[in-house]
Structures are given as C-alpha cells and as structure tokens.
Amino acid sequence: MNRALLLKAAGLVTAIAVCAVLVPGCGAPGRNGQNWPADHAGPKVVVSFAPLYCFAASVAGDDAVVKNVMTSKGPHDFDPTADDIALVSQADLFFVVGLGLDEKKAEVMRSGSGNKNMKIIELGEKLDKKDLCEGFCTHADHGADHKHDTDPHVWLSPTHAAKLVGFIRDELKAKDPAHAAGYESRAAAYIEKLNAVKAYGVEKFKDKQDKKLVSFHDSLAYFEECFQLNVRGVLTKKPGQEPSDKEMKELIRICIRKTSPVRVILTEPQYSTSSSGETLRKDLVASGVEDPVLVEFDPLETVRPDELALDWYEKKMRDNIDRLAEKMK
Numbered sequence: 001m002n003r004a005l006l007l008k009a010a011g012l013v014t015a016i017a018v019c020a021v022l023v024p025g026c027g028a029p030g031r032n033g034q035n036w037p038a039d040h041a042g043p044k045v046v047v048s049f050a051p052l053y054c055f056a057a058s059v060a061g062d063d064a065v066v067k068n069v070m071t072s073k074g075p076h077d078f079d080p081t082a083d084d085i086a087l088v089s090q091a092d093l094f095f096v097v098g099l100g101l102d103e104k105k106a107e108v109m110r111s112g113s114g115n116k117n118m119k120i121i122e123l124g125e126k127l128d129k130k131d132l133c134e135g136f137c138t139h140a141d142h143g144a145d146h147k148h149d150t151d152p153h154v155w156l157s158p159t160h161a162a163k164l165v166g167f168i169r170d171e172l173k174a175k176d177p178a179h180a181a182g183y184e185s186r187a188a189a190y191i192e193k194l195n196a197v198k199a200y201g202v203e204k205f206k207d208k209q210d211k212k213l214v215s216f217h218d219s220l221a222y223f224e225e226c227f228q229l230n231v232r233g234v235l236t237k238k239p240g241q242e243p244s245d246k247e248m249k250e251l252i253r254i255c256i257r258k259t260s261p262v263r264v265i266l267t268e269p270q271y272s273t274s275s276s277g278e279t280l281r282k283d284l285v286a287s288g289v290e291d292p293v294l295v296e297f298d299p300l301e302t303v304r305p306d307e308l309a310l311d312w313y314e315k316k317m318r319d320n321i322d323r324l325a326e327k328m329k
Helices: 003-022 050-060 082-088 103-113 158-175 177-205 221-226 245-255 276-286 312-327
Strands: 044-047 065-068 093-096 119-122 134-136 147-150 212-217 230-236 264-267 293-296
Touching: 044 050, 050 065, 050 093, 050 158, 050 177, 050 312, 082 103, 093 103, 093 158, 103 119, 119 158, 158 177, 158 221, 177 312, 221 230, 230 245, 230 276, 245 276, 264 276, 264 312, 276 293, 293 312
Parallel strands: 044 065, 044 093, 093 119, 212 230, 212 264, 264 293
Antiparallel strands: 134 147
16 A cells, blocks of 8 residues: 555544544534534434535425535545544434445445444435446546546536435435425425526527537536537546646547547636646647637535535536536537
C-alpha cells in the first residue's frame, strides 16, 4: 500500500476512534454543531450530498428531519470525520446514490457510529438496469470515445432525479406510514418541478444544431441522454487528475475531425485550478477548429452550507442549461 493510501486509511481509523470516545452511540453534535431535534418523533434522515438533500427534504416536509453530510468536498474526494460519524449515530435512514460512488463511505460512517439499526439506501441501485448509462473507459490503452462501466451521476438527469424522489418517498412511507399521504403529495409536487426543469432544458437546446462537447470528467451520460446531447470525450479520467499527453492527443484527434469538429469544452468550478480545458481550447484553435469555447458546468457534487436550500438543485440545473445553451450553436 502506498503512502497516500496509508494516510487516507489512517484518517478514517482516527475518525472512527474519535467517535467511539465521544460517548457510547456517538451522541455528539452533528454537522455544524446541530443536534437532532429532541422533540421531533419523525424519521431522522441523512443524505450523502446536496442533490439528495433537495430530493429528500422536499419529500420529508415537516414529517422527517433531513441532514446533509458532504458540502465543500463531494463524493469523489470526501473522507468522513468524527463529526460526520456522530451525525449518523442517531439516524434512521441514510440515502446515497451507490453505483460505486458513495456507498462505501456511508458504510464507514455506519460502522464507526455503531448504529446498526440505520438503513443505507442505495438509490441508484433501485433504478432499472435499462435506465443506467455507461461511462467513458478509464483504461489508458483505449481511445477517449470508448465506453463501458456504469456512470453513477444519475442526478444530472431530471428524469432520473424524479425516479430517485419516488424511491425516497417509498422509503419514508415505509418508515413512517402515519404520514404517508404527506410524503406522497410532496413527492408529486416536487416531481412536477423536476419535469419543469427538463422541459426548460429541452426548450433551450431544441434549436441547437451543434450539440457535441467534451466534458470535464466522466459525469454527463444521463444529462446527455436527457437532453439529446453528444459527449465525445472527457478531459480528466479522474476528477482533479490532468490528462496525460497521450490522452490529450487523442482528445484533439477526436475534436478536429473535419466532418464533426467539437468546439464546446466543459470545465467544473470544483477544479478551477485545472488548466486542461484551456490547453485543449488553444490546441483546437491551432488546429483550425472554429470558435472553441470553455463552458463552466457544475456537476452539483459540492455546495456551500449557506447556499443549500430546497430549490438549490433546480436553480443549479437551470444555470447549467443556460450556460451551455448560450455557447452552443
């Protein structure tokens, strides 16, 4: 095991050890020093990151309490702390996407908290297999347009998001049947909002003739499918890891095809220091591609705690749609 992996493992062990010292059951304050409300009898729900918070909290209303774990660090980079583990020590349900994205970290928190009664629900695993998309291959010996493996970024399609909301509704109804009608009605209302986001995107993209793009990391299969776009390659095979010379040359080769050049290159605010997007843009200019552009696309994997609200997902998705539609031709 290399030094980086040893340090990461040590961090998880330390978090679990600190949690165990706090008190039996880890009944310490949760995220941002907030305890679970003592006078609320409804389900205590934890979610891994921001989109799932919007989905679960919108369905929960006042009948359940929902808390979000990941904020400035998303599911690719997050390591649970003692405070995170303390939060789940009292939780009833823990909603994650799964599909290889965040379920292992949820298991670490459950194990460290000693809360064997908490149920971890992998929402992505509940989707029909036909609703799952492949992602771009991460093997260096394949071309950038080779696809396989399951893309876990299901929340970036409003269509898939609506299905996740339905799974959350059903879990809350099963846990708290006395308030089933409320969960049902709020889920239906929120799904209408998600349908409106999809309709907004369909309208924005409908007249675009050139819908080809390069994504920053392998996250857009569901967004691509939902809005009939065409992702031709990815800049970073792993978020935050710059492409190798071989990978960049392959991307350039794909983008400068005379019959279908690619001019739209996505960047992500979470990795603002990355220079790979600008490097590719300049290479495309030098190769004769007309008007290559960078477009910031937020995969909604991180959030500032003060920005998280019920309508955060809807607003961020519309912002993504607006920025992309503005630069497409």
